[in-house]
Amino acid sequence: MIVGQGRSNGQFTPCDLCPLRQRRGLRAFTADELAFVKEFKTDExxxxxxxxxxxxxxxxxxxxxxxxGWAFRYKMLDDGRRQILNYALPADMLGLQGALMREMEHSVEALTPLTLCVFPRAKLWDLYSRFPSLAFDITWLAAREEQLIDEHLLSIGRRTSLERTAFLLLHLFARAEESGLVKDNAIQFPFTQQHLADTLGMSLVHTNKTLKRLMLSRAVRWKDRVFEVVDRAALAEIAGEDVAPRAPRPFI
Amino acid sequence: MIVGQGRSNGQFTPCDLCPLRQRRGLRAFTADELAFVKEFKTDExxxxxxxxxxxxxxxxxxxxxxxxGWAFRYKMLDDGRRQILNYALPADMLGLQGALMREMEHSVEALTPLTLCVFPRAKLWDLYSRFPSLAFDITWLAAREEQLIDEHLLSIGRRTSLERTAFLLLHLFARAEESGLVKDNAIQFPFTQQHLADTLGMSLVHTNKTLKRLMLSRAVRWKDRVFEVVDRAALAEIAGEDVAPRAPRPFI
DNA sequence: GCACCCGTATGTCATAGTTAAATGCCGCCC
DNA sequence: GGGCGGCATTTAACTATGACATACGGGTGC
Incomplete structure (x- = not known):
């Protein structure tokens, strides 16, 4: 395996025993699709x-x-300025741009220890030829990612620092909830304030101060690394809108 | 036709006579693909x-x-704040998110008088089933859009206002060039400073001042509504990077 | 136990960016 | 041709945010 610093982990989760399969909100496969995806996945x-x-x-x-685990997509400027584009949680797809095009135009870093299912781009044509439903799903996943980035761009471009901070935390919380990572409205987020800053397009210091203001609102509590949504309506109010529940979605 | 304020224009460009076909840089269709796309397009x-x-x-x-013509994708906040996400020029696809998902999560407005080829979402499954190459192209177009937005988010999040203004103008200029809209390194861009401001995530006034600073650099000239790239290397220097030539791309 | 490092927090000052208001230009109508 | 209205561009005053310097707390390794 020649992928960055990752390595095969000697454990292989068969697709029919995939823990993601048990999640509500993820589209189920037909037997044929499952058989193909088992073959499509070559490594872990x-x-x-x-x-x-x-x-x-x-x-x-x-x-x-x-x-x-969690990962994030990011782009760098020559002088080290970094913009985190989006986070990837369990069931999210990574590397599609690179698989379709000449080269990657962003990087991806593991935020936590990460386990990835590996699909070779060389088999993508096979998938498109034999399983239009899976091809459709891949397009859907690309469109969804675009939607998330659109929303994020709206935040960075037009919301105040407090609004965008509230919105991002609400958004990530909702996605973690979907992934079954939240208990009692609380989660230990794996990112630092620097990650948040690089996601929000703000400086570290200003991010810290904005978080403090948010904490003073009593909508959230962030103590001992545990982030808790105390009053979701108040948080959504600050953000300017709540995060809509997501429709059932595909994954591969 | 029930699409916004648009209307059928009584003129219909057959796909085999499509002017976009003559453009270098756009993937040619096989005869079968062309026959299908002719059928896929139901209106103009x-x-x-x-x-x-x-x-x-x-x-x-x-x-x-x-x-x-030109169009732009945008999102609004409740209080009227607007973020322009991206511009669409000839050969660009619009409405894919809405065609794939439950509803549109952004709006699209015509910047100039616009002519659009119309493809019904109801036939999308047909396309995916019978023409995996076209399905692949649609995914490619979605991924490309995502790339453009990623780049844009990097600009808004991390570049200074001068850098991001230079970068956006360079980017739009390069795309207009690809579309054959540029002559003698000059073009009459159809957008106003307010459009630029809403794209850059800046106020109108700050945009104006930033443009003035850019004009003082002598890299560009913008007089009598004509935008001219005088010194492309200087413009790219201010932007922090040049816009890479695009590889051949599909369109439908 | 101590030193070091990383993450979080705070105060001060500077400046990039916004708001409010003014000016310029163009097109339309009388 | 002149006046008016609307839109685009510009200027002056104010503020949100960045940068710098420093402090504090907790965890890890020696």
Whole structure:
């Protein structure tokens, strides 16, 4: 395996025993589709937290689905300025751009220890030829990612720092909830304030101050690394809108 | 036709006589693909400048390709704050998110008088089943749009206002060049400073001042509504990077 | 136990960016 | 041709945010 600093983890989750299968909200496969996806997946990769396993400017031979853990997509400027584009949670797909195009135009880093299902781009044509439903799902996933980035761009471009901070936390909370990572309205988020800053397009210091203001609102509590949504309506009010429940979605 | 304020324009460009076909850089169709696309296109729509023919929150029954003119995708906040997400030029696809999902999550407005090829979402499954190459192209177009938005988010999040203004103008200029809209390094862009401001995530006034600073750099000239790139290398220097030539791309 | 490192927090000052208001230009109508 | 209205562009005053410097707390390794 030649993918960044990741390595095969010697454990392989068969697709029919995939824990993601049990999740409500994810489209079920037909038997034929499942059989194909089992064949499509050639490996399982474990990546250390902090490792960038997809690099801007490189060619990606694989498509990935997150099985466990969190990752984030990011772009750098020459002088080290970084913009985090989006986070990937279990069931999210990574590397599609690189699989379709000449080279990756963003990088992907593991935020936590990460387990990825590995799909070779060389088999993508097979998938498109034999399973239009899966091809449709891949397009759907790309369109969804675009929607998330559109929303994010609206935040960075037009919301105040407090609004956008509230919105991002609400959004990530909702997605973690969907992934079954939330208990009693609380979660230990794996990202630092610097990650938040780089996602919000703000400086670290200003992010810290904005978080403090948010905490003073009593909508959230963030103590001992545990983030708790105390009053979701109040948080949504600050954000300017709530995050709508997502319709059932595909994954591969 | 029930699409916003647009209307059928009584003129119909057959796909085999499509002017976009003559453009270098766009993938050619096989005879079979062309025959299918002729059938896929059911109408041609002309939209007045300023009309929003796709609205956030509505369901979109169609997919569109821009034949003539410029449009832009945008999202609004409740209080009227607007973020322009991206511009669409000839050969660009619009409405894919709405065609795939329950409803549109952004709106699309014609910047100039616009001519659109109309493709019904109801036939999308047919396309995916019979023409995996076209299905692949649609996914490619979605991924490309995502790339453009990623780049844009990097700009808004991390570049200074001067850098991001330079970058956006360079980017739009390069795309207009690809569309054959540029002559002698000059073009009459159809957008106002307010459009630029809403794209850059800046206020109108700050945009104006930033443009003035850019004009002082002598990299560009903008007089009598004609935008001219005088020194492309200097403009790219201010932007922080040049816009790479695009690989051949599909369109439908 | 101590030192170091990383993440979080705070105060001060500077400046990039916004708001409010003014000016310029163009098109339309009388 | 002149006046008016609307839109685009510009200027001056004010504020949200960035940058710098520093402090504090907790965890890890020696």
């Amino acid at each position: 990769l474990r990546v250390d937290a902090g490792a960038s396993f997809l690099r801007e400017g490189t060619r990606s031979e694989y498509l990935y689905t997150v099985l466990h | 729509l002309r939209v007045d400048a300023g009309a929003s023919f796709l609205r956030e929150g509505t369901r979109s029954e169609y997919l569109y390709t821009v034949l003539h």
